[in-house]
Amino acid sequence: MLNALHKHSDGEKDLKQGAAIASVSFGAERRFMFKHKQSKEKVAIPLAHGSLLIMQGETQQHWLHRLPPTVKVTDPRINLTFRTIEQ
Ligand SMILES: O=C(O)CCC(=O)C(=O)O
Numbered sequence: 001m002l003n004a005l006h007k008h009s010d011g012e013k014d015l016k017q018g019a020a021i022a023s024v025s026f027g028a029e030r031r032f033m034f035k036h037k038q039s040k041e042k043v044a045i046p047l048a049h050g051s052l053l054i055m056q057g058e059t060q061q062h063w064l065h066r067l068p069p070t071v072k073v074t075d076p077r078i079n080l081t082f083r084t085i086e087q
């Protein structure tokens with residue numbers, strides 16, 4: 001089972017530029033990491049059960065995000081991400 005996500009920006013071809021991306025997490029708490037593309041600043045956000053993370057504006061242009069692997073957390077986690085797709 002995949003327990004990590006490599007660093008990326010959400011950049012699906014049909015993604016509406018600047019539209020908010022909403023991410024809801026259930027189950028085990030995991031640490032979500034942001035890294036600024038230029039300054040390399042890192043920000044860690046704990047995504048607890050029932051948490052809602054909103055990424056909006058120029059977040060995808062300036063920041064990468066990832067879910068680092070962990071051996072400490074073995075409980076399952078489900079993440080639902082909602083995006084606006086342009087036709
Ligand atoms: O699992 C998460 O919290 C993030 C998922 C994510 O970054 C994505 O689906 O693009």
Ligand SMILES: [Fe+2]
Nearest residue numbers: 008009010065
């Ligand atoms: Fe993502």
